[in-house]
Every structure is written in structure tokens, then in C-alpha cells.
Amino acid sequence: MEELRALRARGITKSFGDVVALDGIDLDVTQGRIHGLVGPNGAGKTTLLGLLLGLAVADSGRLEVLGTPVERALDAPDGVAGFVDGPALYPSLTPRQNLAALAALRGHDARTAGIDDVLAEVGLTDVADDRTRGFSLGMRQRLGLAAALLTKPRLLVLDEPSNGLDPAGKKHVHGVLSRLAADGTAVVLSSHNMDDLEALCSEVTILAAGRVVFSGPLSKLATENRELDYRLLTSDPQAARRLADDAPGIQVVDDPGVRQDAGLLVVRALMPALDQLVVRLVERGVALRELTPMVSPLEAAFLALTEQQEADR
Ligand SMILES: Nc1ncnc2c1ncn2[C@@H]1O[C@H](COP(=O)(O)OP(=O)(O)OP(=O)(O)O)[C@@H](O)[C@H]1O
Known part of the structure; x- marks a missing residue:
């Protein structure tokens, strides 16, 4: 059976002034896979994830997301959700209200948007009506994931999603991501934690100084x-x-x-x-x-x- 490609990047470059953040990146991600991005600080991981989310545009190269070429518009391509640099939330609102506001922004009826389902999925049902202000980093990460799940993404993009999660929270989130992948969603995530990557990802891309130094199955790295x-x-x-x-x-x-x-x-x-x-x-x-x-x-x-x-x- 032919594998469906969620993401194809060729020769992507991105600079900020004199700083070359991405220097000719090629990347392929297949539907239903969890793909890890790893690299030292400043390697370009967040910059690359931001391009996938439509938060910035590449200076050059070709990017195809879910079968559609990404042009120069600043907009998340259809079917893509996620966050970089931590999720954007309204601190004065509760998780339920945050998700309702997001659903409304997308023109959906909050009552039928599946808010309770995604809150349960990420394990936030008990605090669904508490104010988000004062939430720990791990709880905000879970809420960010819930916000992304609300859109039923086919490509989920997450920047260090395990940051701040305690071991039980990590296990929970790993379970959510693995189920999504089993249902066909492609997940691209960055992490500095090798154990997380090994537990979750079938394939990894190692970036260093804006370049790909390895991309492929974890099993290939081992051998x-x-x-x-x-x-x-x-x-x-x-x-x-x-x-x-x-x-x-x-x-x-x-x-x-x-x-x-x-x-x-x-x-x-x-x-x-x-x-x-x-x-x-x-x-x-x-x-x-x-x-x-x-x-x-x-x-x-x-x-x-x-x-x-x-x-x-
Ligand atoms: N908005 C920006 N303005 C100027 N320079 C930037 C900007 N965003 C990123 N950079 C630079 O681009 C390079 C890549 O940064 P990026 O945040 O993508 O790396 P990273 O791999 O995510 O690092 P980390 O592991 O520390 O999060 C760095 O040198 C960084 O300083």
C-alpha cells in the first residue's frame, strides 16, 4: 500500500538578518508516523516547526503540507495544528472557555465542537472550570494539545510537548500522540529528551546548525x-x-x-x-x-x- 505523505520539504532556507537558521533542509514525513526533531540549542528546530504552522515563510525552497504546496501566505495550512514556544492561552479564562473561544474563532458552535472530549483526552476534565492563570507548565502544555486536537489535525506540530510534564503526564501525552498516529495523523515534534524520542518516534531528523545531519528510522541510527x-x-x-x-x-x-x-x-x-x-x-x-x-x-x-x-x- 502506498504511504501518504504528510510533509515534504526540499531545500528550505530561512535567515534572520545574518543568522542562517535553516540552511537547505529536506524533510519527509508520512501520515501515521511520529517524527522527532532533535538538535542542539539554536539548531533551527523551532524555526522549522514555525514554517509548518504557517507562522513564518521560508526564504527559499519548496514546502508541501498534506499534499498542498505552501505558498508565501502566513497561515496554518488546512489540517495542521500545534504550537511552538508554548501554547497561546487566555490566562483569565478556564480551559473550557479557552477552547470555546478557539472554536468560536473558527466559526464552530462550542456546544458541538467536542470540547469535553478533548479535555478528557488530555486529562484536564477535573480542572476544566478553573482559571488557566496559575496553571503549571505541564497543564498548559496539555491544554495546548487539547486546543490542537479540537481541529482534528492530520498533521500535528509540537515544540517540546513533554516540557514540564511529570512522569504520569508524560505517559498520558505519549498515549494520546500514539493513538493519534495509529489513527493516521502525522506528528512532528521537537524534544531534547532522547528517552522521549526513543519511546515515541519511529523516525527522527537530527539538525545541527540549520542542516540535516541524519533523517530516517531510529532503527537505522542504531545499526x-x-x-x-x-x-x-x-x-x-x-x-x-x-x-x-x-x-x-x-x-x-x-x-x-x-x-x-x-x-x-x-x-x-x-x-x-x-x-x-x-x-x-x-x-x-x-x-x-x-x-x-x-x-x-x-x-x-x-x-x-x-x-x-x-x-x-
Ligand atoms: N525571530 C528571530 N530573530 C532572530 N533570530 C532568530 C529568530 N528566531 C530564531 N532565530 C535564530 O535562529 C537560530 C535557530 O533558532 P531556533 O529557535 O529555530 O533553534 P532551536 O533548535 O529551536 O533551539 P532551542 O533548542 O534552543 O529551542 C538561532 O541562532 C536563533 O537565535
Whole structure:
């Protein structure tokens, strides 16, 4: 079955005076996927999300959202909703009144706009009639998400939606986004939190200094040609060390953060060399008890790619 494209960007540039925020960005997002944008501070994530929401226009390049080319107008393309830099809310109004005002602005009848449903969906029913002023960041984020859901978007654009959420709130919001994606909505979100991205996204784009340094499935990042450090715990640490020292493509790393007396070994390797080492260990009767990357593949890739880009500047 052909996958429907929610978003296609080619050669997008955007500058603010002398500052080049986006420098030839290509991006593809398919319907029903959650796509993560990650990058150091100032990499251009918010600028890019703002273009998708029609808050600014690109200086050059082609942008197609939900099958329609985005021209130079400042307006959210039909079917797109979300927020950057935190949701815009009226602090003197309650969540219910905020959503009713938004529905009215769009020419909808507040009674039939589904306000109760979206408040329940984001877990704000209990505070639906409290004033928004004084809401925590996490509650405002949830209300911003409710406002976006009210439009039944086919492309949802969120700038750091997990900011300020406690673990339960995060889990709740992740559930909402995953359900939306399962129903066919494309979600593009930025985050600095690798755990969130790994939990939520099937694909990521890494930006550094306004450029794409990686874009694709998370699984590809994990197997990309990059050495990672792994913790290795076996039934016979001495034998494991001897085998690791002799194994081609394996470097034993003396990591001060790892307790040697606990029998742990840290090895740096590409996946095929690591596979070979595991086979050798088992052949020699050394049982494998734990084998985990020291940092997640996404975090390792993020650090390697963005540091390289910074060095090249
Ligand atoms: N309105 C603006 N006027 C001037 N410069 C801007 C403006 N918006 C963004 N920039 C600059 O463009 C670059 C990209 O900023 P952007 O906010 O898109 O980065 P980001 O990846 O979202 O960063 P962060 O992770 O800190 O939120 C930065 O150098 C920033 O200072």
C-alpha cells in the first residue's frame, strides 16, 4: 500500500538578518508516523516547526503540507495544528472557555465542537472550570494539545510537548500522540529528551546548525556504521577480558565510571564485531549475563553527528 505523505520539504532556507537558521533542509514525513526533531540549542528546530504552522515563510525552497504546496501566505495550512514556544492561552479564562473561544474563532458552535472530549483526552476534565492563570507548565502544555486536537489535525506540530510534564503526564501525552498516529495523523515534534524520542518516534531528523545531519528510522541510527560502548557482564570476567583483547574489531575501554570489581567490562565495537565476540564467549563456555549500550544509540549518534557538524563550521 502506498504511504501518504504528510510533509515534504526540499531545500528550505530561512535567515534572520545574518543568522542562517535553516540552511537547505529536506524533510519527509508520512501520515501515521511520529517524527522527532532533535538538535542542539539554536539548531533551527523551532524555526522549522514555525514554517509548518504557517507562522513564518521560508526564504527559499519548496514546502508541501498534506499534499498542498505552501505558498508565501502566513497561515496554518488546512489540517495542521500545534504550537511552538508554548501554547497561546487566555490566562483569565478556564480551559473550557479557552477552547470555546478557539472554536468560536473558527466559526464552530462550542456546544458541538467536542470540547469535553478533548479535555478528557488530555486529562484536564477535573480542572476544566478553573482559571488557566496559575496553571503549571505541564497543564498548559496539555491544554495546548487539547486546543490542537479540537481541529482534528492530520498533521500535528509540537515544540517540546513533554516540557514540564511529570512522569504520569508524560505517559498520558505519549498515549494520546500514539493513538493519534495509529489513527493516521502525522506528528512532528521537537524534544531534547532522547528517552522521549526513543519511546515515541519511529523516525527522527537530527539538525545541527540549520542542516540535516541524519533523517530516517531510529532503527537505522542504531545499526548505522558507528562504534558504541557496551557494558558486558559475564560468568567469567577474566576469560571475557582475554577473549575481548584478542577479538578483532573490539577495543576494551577502561571506563572509570564502571566498577571493575563487579566483573563488568566495557567494550567499544561495531555491531558485527560484537556479534562475533558473543559467539566466541559462548563457544568457550563463558555465559553472557548482560550486554547493553552505555548510552542509547540515539544519544550516541546525536553527540557524534552534532559534534562533527560544530567542528566543521
Ligand atoms: N525571530 C528571530 N530573530 C532572530 N533570530 C532568530 C529568530 N528566531 C530564531 N532565530 C535564530 O535562529 C537560530 C535557530 O533558532 P531556533 O529557535 O529555530 O533553534 P532551536 O533548535 O529551536 O533551539 P532551542 O533548542 O534552543 O529551542 C538561532 O541562532 C536563533 O537565535
